[in-house]
Each structure stands twice: as structure tokens, then as C-alpha cells.
Amino acid sequence: MKKTYSEENYLKAIYHIDQNGLKVSPKAIAAALDNNPASVIDMIKKLQEKLLISYDKVNGAKLTPPGKASALDIIRKHRLWEVFLVEKLGYDWDEVHDIAEQLEHIQDDRLAAKLDAFLGNPSFDPHGDPIPAENGKMPVYANILLSDLEIGKMGKVGSVRDTSTPFLKYLKQLQLGLGSSIEVLDKLEFDQSMIISINNGPPQTVSSKMTSNILLIPC
Amino acid sequence: MKKTYSEENYLKAIYHIDQNGLKVSPKAIAAALDNNPASVIDMIKKLQEKLLISYDKVNGAKLTPPGKASALDIIRKHRLWEVFLVEKLGYDWDEVHDIAEQLEHIQDDRLAAKLDAFLGNPSFDPHGDPIPAENGKMPVYANILLSDLEIGKMGKVGSVRDTSTPFLKYLKQLQLGLGSSIEVLDKLEFDQSMIISINNGPPQTVSSKMTSNILLIPC
DNA sequence: TTCATTAATTAGGTTAATCTAATTATATAT
DNA sequence: ATATATAATTAGATTAACCTAATTAATGAA
Ligand SMILES: [Mn+2]
Ligand SMILES: [Mn+2]
Ligand SMILES: [Mn+2]
Ligand SMILES: [Mn+2]
Numbered sequence: 203m204k205k206t207y208s209e210e211n212y213l214k215a216i217y218h219i220d221q222n223g224l225k226v227s228p229k230a231i232a233a234a235l236d237n238n239p240a241s242v243i244d245m246i247k248k249l250q251e252k253l254l255i256s257y258d259k260v261n262g263a264k265l266t267p268p269g270k271a272s273a274l275d276i277i278r279k280h281r282l283w284e285v286f287l288v289e290k291l292g293y294d295w296d297e298v299h300d301i302a303e304q305l306e307h308i309q310d311d312r313l314a315a316k317l318d319a320f321l322g323n324p325s326f327d328p329h330g331d332p333i334p335a336e337n338g339k340m341p342v343y344a345n346i347l348l349s350d351l352e353i354g355k356m357g358k359v360g361s362v363r364d365t366s367t368p369f370l371k372y373l374k375q376l377q378l379g380l381g382s383s384i385e386v387l388d389k390l391e392f393d394q395s396m397i398i399s400i401n402n403g404p405p406q407t408v409s410s411k412m413t414s415n416i417l418l419i420p421c
Numbered sequence: 422m423k424k425t426y427s428e429e430n431y432l433k434a435i436y437h438i439d440q441n442g443l444k445v446s447p448k449a450i451a452a453a454l455d456n457n458p459a460s461v462i463d464m465i466k467k468l469q470e471k472l473l474i475s476y477d478k479v480n481g482a483k484l485t486p487p488g489k490a491s492a493l494d495i496i497r498k499h500r501l502w503e504v505f506l507v508e509k510l511g512y513d514w515d516e517v518h519d520i521a522e523q524l525e526h527i528q529d530d531r532l533a534a535k536l537d538a539f540l541g542n543p544s545f546d547p548h549g550d551p552i553p554a555e556n557g558k559m560p561v562y563a564n565i566l567l568s569d570l571e572i573g574k575m576g577k578v579g580s581v582r583d584t585s586t587p588f589l590k591y592l593k594q595l596q597l598g599l600g601s602s603i604e605v606l607d608k609l610e611f612d613q614s615m616i617i618s619i620n621n622g623p624p625q626t627v628s629s630k631m632t633s634n635i636l637l638i639p640c
Numbered sequence: 641t642t643c644a645t646t647a648a649t650t651a652g653g654t655t656a657a658t659c660t661a662a663t664t665a666t667a668t669a670t
Numbered sequence: 671a672t673a674t675a676t677a678a679t680t681a682g683a684t685t686a687a688c689c690t691a692a693t694t695a696a697t698g699a700a
Contacts, residue, residue: 208687229647241688243649248686259648259695291535301529310520316510427657448677460658462679467656478665478678 203252203268207307210276211235212245213254214306216263217273226262274338275314280306281327281334282317288328289321295328346420348384349394349413356385357418364415372412376400384418422471422487426526429495430454431464432473433525435482436492445481493557494533499525500546500553501536507547508540514547564636567603568613568629575604576637583634591631595619603637 205213215234219226228242235242246263249255254269265273283305287298315336318324325341326332332341345360359382362369373379378400387405388397394410424432434453438445447458447465454461465482468474473488484492502524506517534555537543544560545551551559564579578601581588592598597619606624607616613629 206686227647228649237687238689239648240650240690244687291532291539293531293535301527301532304527305524308520308523312512313510313520316512320510425656446677447679456657457659458678459660459680463657 204309205272208245209249209252209254210272210307212242212249213265213269213273214276214280216255216265217270217277220265226264231263271338274334276306278334278336279308279314279317281331282314282321282324284327284329285321285324285333286317298328343419345417347414348386348396348398348416348418349410351384351386351418351420353386353389355420356383357420358383359416360419361417362415363417369415376406376408377403383421384416423528424491427464428468428471428473429491429526431461431468432484432488432492433495433499435474435484436489436496439484445483450482490557493553495525497553497555498527498533498536500550501533501540501543503546503548504540504543504552505536508543517547562638565639566633567605567615567617567635567637568632570603570605570637570639572605572608574639575602576639577602578635579638580636581634582636588631588634595625595627596622602640603635 212231212235215231216226219230219234224230228239228246231242231246232239246255246257249263249269250257253266254272255263255265257263280302283302284295284298287293287301288295293301318333318336324333332343334340343360346357348357351357359378359380361380362373378384382401385399385402386396387399390396394413395407396410396413397405397407399405431450431454434450435445438449438453443449447461450461450465451458465474465476468482468488469476472485473491474482474484476482499521502521503514503517506512506520507514512520537552537555543552551562553559562579565576567576570576578597578599580599581592597603602620604618604621605615606618609615613632614626615629615632616624616626618624
């Protein structure tokens, strides 16, 4: 089942829209690919025929297992090539996307594996995005509990353990969400509470109950 | 003047057919690209419009200076990528052509120069073909005089210094032409004459006058 | 609910690159 | 010189991936 460049770009766009928790509508795909909803409808029909997606107006497009495998393969190649361009050729991280957009479509059974090995099996691309493995598994960020972070270190909020409404309300009040940066300014021996700075804001004291429910991506 | 993949492949094919000393006819191009002479005529018209080639039935297609520059740029990228695939990714030399056929079309102003530097500015690709420089200049093989070749070493005839009819007649008589292989079996101190094997043939004695007029690509 | 807005879909074209099947021109061999 | 074969070219289709301009369906605000 050889795929055209265009089909590959549609599969990738569908994957990314879905990943963002949005409905994969013709309008959304058209926006992602900078083309026309009418064109998208044509391609939706084609991808349905090939059993790479399912589609209905209510639920939008969904990747089938083979469709998802294809999408992940393309994303894997995109991100591996980005690593190559930055690590080996000396491009800056903000210059490589358009080139990888082309390189991701190069077809060869063994190319991704060989490139992966040559680059030392990287887990993340130059933008910090995870590189899917050959089997499609995404690497997980090596998250660390805020309570385990040392004084002076920083991290970005990757996920939370407690998802109860009171806790999330508390986080909102602190202006703290996924991706917010946290710096540990001090730890109090007495009750393990911490003084932290959120997004480089003023020092705030938080309890050990709070810090043991926040998972960070260290930086 | 952005070019399509197809236009680039035509320019390259025209360059190579011409390089082989053949007339660049629609039939020859069609054979090179494994397509139809009728399709070739369409593209010939398009490339003429873009002033990348000139064409008439009698002389066939000729690259204009910008057309030739484009062709050499594509060939440069093709051969650089082949070096990358063999030297860095560990492919065998006979596996890389089809991948390079795709990679040669990747568009980025700085990519060829960065790849060239990363590879250590190679002069020849894994098949021994010269890699054009950025300015289109082809590297010259580091030829060595047959008279300077040591006993036991081999080389291929790359060019001759003396182009007089008697000398060329003599070479023809020896069944020796461009590309023929020569192995040095022995050197006679007495008059610097040599005993050589041509294309693995029987030993033959040649004079120092002969050996000082043959340039070899060592192997 | 009704009207207005937005989204999805259909209908009908366009362009690039290919094809097959004529047709015309050239070259070759008797 | 004429017939025959081969090459070049024209004519007419096809396919993929787009487009614009209707039209139909769904949403949502008054
Ligand atoms: Mn792409
Ligand atoms: Mn990236
Ligand atoms: Mn190519
Ligand atoms: Mn080569």
C-alpha cells in the first residue's frame, strides 16, 4: 500500500488534530493543510476506500489501526530527520521543520532504522517532541515529582496525579497548568513544604501534599 | 525558478545522455526515464519555455547554461546523499541509488553545502563518480603516470598525454583504451620498460616512452 | 422558533504529468 | 526510387490533487 505525499500529509494532520483533542472535521483538516474543505472531502473519500480512516459528519475522521501506524511512521521519520539536521548538519532548531516536512516522505524500508541507529536512538526531537519507536510506542518523559526536585532546579508541568476538582481549582488559582514552569526556591525541613516560583513569578509557599501530586519534565 | 521533481529528473537525464556522447532525442530521454516519447515532447516544450533547454529535431535537446547549472546541482545532491547513505548509515554501495533518487529533490538553500561539509567535502561518490562542486566544477581524478605505478599495483586508464595517431594506433593494437585496467607485473631497471597485464590478459612488455604517456586512476 | 451564520458537501473546472493511438517525417535497404 | 521501418509529433484521454461557486445541513442567537 504505497502512499502519495499528499495522503501521508493528510494522515499526519488527522493524527495531530486528534492528539489536540479536537474533532477532526473537514474544516480543521483544511486549516491544518492550508487548503480547501472541498479538497479535503475528496481525500477523505480516498482514505476511507483505502481503509486508513473512518469518517462521519458527527464524529469526524478517525484513523484506523493501519492509518495510525502510517501516521506514526511519518512522524517518526520527520522527527528523526529533524534530529539529524540539528545534531549533524548544524541547523538551528527553528530552521528544520520545512526540510523535515520533505524528508519525512523518503521511502525505504530500512532508512528510519538506520537513521535512528546513526543518531543514537534519540527519544525526543529538537523541539522536545517524542519520537515514536518502530512499533509506534511513544517514549514517556522521565517525569519527576515536584517534591523530589532539588532546590535551585526547574521543570515544566507535564501531568498531575490528583485530578480532583478541588486540586485542579487550587492549581488554577495558582495560575499553574500543563507546561507552566516551576523553580524550587527553598524547601522547609519542618513539614516538607516548598517555596516555588511559577512562570518566574513571585515566591509562593505550597504544601507537601501539593508537591507530591505534580509531575515535572526536568529542564 | 522552482522546479518540479519531474523537471529535475528530465534535466538530469538530458545531462547524462549528452555526457555519453549521444544525441538527446525524445526516444533516448523516454528510455532513460522509462516513459513515453509523447510525454517527453510535452516536457521538452515546457523546458524550452523556461529557457532551460534548446531543442530541434536534428540536434536534439541541449541544456542552456542555467539548465546545465540545475542539472549539476541535482547530480551534486544525488552523489552527496549517496556518500551519506554509505559512509554514515552503512548501506552497501549498490543499495543507495533509488534512495538518492528521492533525496536529490529535497529543497533547501543551505542543505547541499552543509551535507558536503559534514561528509568532509568528498570528491567522488560510492560508485567512483565525481561530485560537482557548488560552482559546477567537476573534480579531476588524481591521475598517476603508468611509469610511476609500483610493481603489483593496478589502475584504470583515465587519459593519455600523447594523442598522436601513431601512439593511439599502438594503443589500439594493444587493445588498450580509456577504462582498460593495467596491472604492473615487473619493471626493468635497465631501460625502465615494464611488463604489464592489460585487462588481466597475458604479460606484455612496453617501453618507458609508452608508460610515461598513460595516465591512470589508481585502484 | 425562526433567521442568520457557519460547516459540509456537490458540481464542475484546472493543471501537471502521464498514457494510447493515430499521423507525419526521416532514415534504411533493397 | 520506392518500400519499409523507425522516430517524432499530434490528438485525445486519464489520474491525482487541487480550485471556485453553488447547494444542503447543522448550529445558535434573538
Ligand atoms: Mn510533508
Ligand atoms: Mn519537531
Ligand atoms: Mn529523482
Ligand atoms: Mn552514484
